[in-house]
Amino acid sequence: MFDKKAQVPNGKPQEANSGRRTRADRALETRRKLIDAAAKVVGDEGYANASVAKITARAEIAQGTFYNYFASQQDLFDHLLPELGREVLDFIRARLAGETDSLRREEIGFRAYFDFLAQRPEFYRILNEAETFAPKAFHDHMRNMVEGYMRALTRSQAKGELTGFEPRELEVIVYILLAARNYLSYRFSIRGGRARRLPPWVDRAYMKFISGGMLYGGITAEPASRRRRATSVNSSVVGARTADIRVEVGPSDEAILTARLTADDHDECGNIRRSVLLDLIERAASTAAGSYARGPLTLQSLSTSFPAPTSSDMLVAIARVAPASSIIHASVSVHEETRTGSTIAQGQAVYSLSSDDERK
Numbered sequence: 001m002f003d004k005k006a007q008v009p010n011g012k013p014q015e016a017n018s019g020r021r022t023r024a025d026r027a028l029e030t031r032r033k034l035i036d037a038a039a040k041v042v043g044d045e046g047y048a049n050a051s052v053a054k055i056t057a058r059a060e061i062a063q064g065t066f067y068n069y070f071a072s073q074q075d076l077f078d079h080l081l082p083e084l085g086r087e088v089l090d091f092i093r094a095r096l097a098g099e100t101d102s103l104r105r106e107e108i109g110f111r112a113y114f115d116f117l118a119q120r121p122e123f124y125r126i127l128n129e130a131e132t133f134a135p136k137a138f139h140d141h142m143r144n145m146v147e148g149y150m151r152a153l154t155r156s157q158a159k160g161e162l163t164g165f166e167p168r169e170l171e172v173i174v175y176i177l178l179a180a181r182n183y184l185s186y187r188f189s190i191r192g193g194r195a196r197r198l199p200p201w202v203d204r205a206y207m208k209f210i211s212g213g214m215l216y217g218g219i220t221a222e223p224a225s226r227r228r229r230a231t232s233v234n235s236s237v238v239g240a241r242t243a244d245i246r247v248e249v250g251p252s253d254e255a256i257l258t259a260r261l262t263a264d265d266h267d268e269c270g271n272i273r274r275s276v277l278l279d280l281i282e283r284a285a286s287t288a289a290g291s292y293a294r295g296p297l298t299l300q301s302l303s304t305s306f307p308a309p310t311s312s313d314m315l316v317a318i319a320r321v322a323p324a325s326s327i328i329h330a331s332v333s334v335h336e337e338t339r340t341g342s343t344i345a346q347g348q349a350v351y352s353l354s355s356d357d358e359r360k
Contacts, residue, residue: 027069030061030065030069031069033059033060033061034055034056034059034061034066034069034070034076035076035079035080035083035084036059037055037056037058037059037061038050038055038076038077038080039080039084039120039122039123039126040058040122041054041055041058042077042080042122042125042126042129043121043122043123043124043125043126043193044122044193046125046129047077047129047130047132047133047134048133050073050077051073052066052073055073055076074134077130077133077134077137078134078136078137078140079137080126080130080134080137081126081127081130081134081137081138081140081141082137082140082141082144084120084123084126085140085141085144085145086144087116087120088113088116088123088145089144089145089148091112091115091116092109092112092113092116095108095109095111095112095115096108096109096112101322102152102156102159102161102162103207103210103211103322103329105152106177106207106210107203107207107210110181110203110206110207111198111203113181114185114189114195114197114198117185117189117190117195118195118197121190121193121194121195122193124185124186124189124190124195125193127141127182128182145178146171146174146175146178149174149177149178150170150171150174153170153173153174154167154170157170177210180206184198184202184206188202204326204327204352207326207327208300208301208327208350208352211322211327211329211350244259244260244261244262245257245258245259245260245280245283246258246259247287254288254291254318254319254320255284255287255288255291255317255318255319255320256316256317256318256319256339257280257283257284257287257316257317257319258314258315258316258317259280259314259315259316259317260313260314261276261312261313261314261315262313266311269309270311271309271310271311272309272310272311272312272315272344274306277304277306277315277334277344277345278304278347280315280317280334280345281302281304281317281332281334281345281346281347281349282302282347282349283317284317284318284319284330284332284334284347285302285319285330285332285347285349285351286299286330286349286351287319288319288320288321288330288332289321289328289330289349289351291321292321292328293328293353297328297351297352297353298351298352299349299350299351300327300350300351300352301348301349301350302347302348302349302350303347303348303349304345304346304347304348305345305346305347306344306345306346307343307344307345307346308342308343308344309344310336310342310344312336312337312341312344314336314337315334315335315336315337315344316334316335316336316337316338316339316341317332317333317334317335318332318333318334318335318339319331319332326352326353327350327351327352327353328350328351328352328353329348329349329350329351330347330348330349330350330351331346331347331348332345332346332347332348332349333345333346334346334347
């Protein structure tokens with residue numbers, strides 16, 4: 001006869017039903033039911049009207065069983081928001097897997113948050129009432145959210161992004177982004193306890209703001225006083241000098257402009273006029289953006305900074321684009337003599353794509 005004991009280590013027979021759930025598994029399932037039921041009850045009626053009786057009835061669990069898992073109703077409330085918060089973070093992290101570009105990560109994370117709300121609309125009310133009814137839970141949740149976001153922004157800054165911000169200012173950005181999600185939820189998503197699909201134009205408006213503000217903020221702003229169509233590679237921008245500018249469109253949506261300047265381009269101190277630098281930044285940005293998309297683009301914003309004056313007669317402007325959804329961000333650096341020379345000017349331009357623009 002087949003000897004079961006001879007077939008297993010240490011001579012111990014296997015259980016007849018190895019797939020049977022353990023007591024720990026059942027305990028986790030019961031606890032999960034209580035958390036889910038509490039989320040539904042609080043989401044529908046608020047913390048003030050929730051009770052152990054309502055929660056256990058919703059979970060279809062005996063009321064006495066509740067106290068095997070939570071010391072009190074308040075104890076459950078103190079665990080509710082942090083656990084749902086971890087669900088939010090796990091949901092967003094799954095969407096972000098493999099994505100390294102910071103601008104794309106913010107766009108994907110923003111959409112993922114509203115997709116989570118569509119599945120868990122009760123999260124909105126739980127979050128917004130927690131500060132009053134479950135302050136410990138609110139504090140723990142905010143700490144988790146802020147720390148996660150801070151790690152992401154710190155990594156971005158270590159890669160050379162967020163150059164316009166001091167490390168201590170990153171926390172300010174985090175709270176701005178979290179507040180934006182909350183209030184945009186109130187205005188465009190949550191109605192009567194149900195979540196609506198976020199209109200695409202809201203997503204686009206958010207990314208326009210983020211691309212020009214968060215990633216490249218802190219630059220001395222010199223916003224465009226007008227909105228205009230981006231110029232093609234061979235046409236001039238207002239006030240630009242085209243005779244002595246050589247244009248190259250390189251790999252990875254990169255544009256390189258080499259400008260040979262004259263005495264007229266210098267001010268009374270012998271330095272290059274800022275108007276000349278601004279024209280060069282604008283042209284480099286529009287050239288790089290034009291290499292990514294066919295058809296007209298609309299300049300939404302332009303920010304510039306001038307770290308150091310120069311009297312050099314040879315400048316090299318390097319522009320790179322970072323597309324995100326219906327917008328294109330162009331980052332420009334202007335150098336003395338060669339592309340590795342000292343940086344004497346920087347610029348950030350944001351262009352919008354119309355829905356019928358054809359991308360290459």
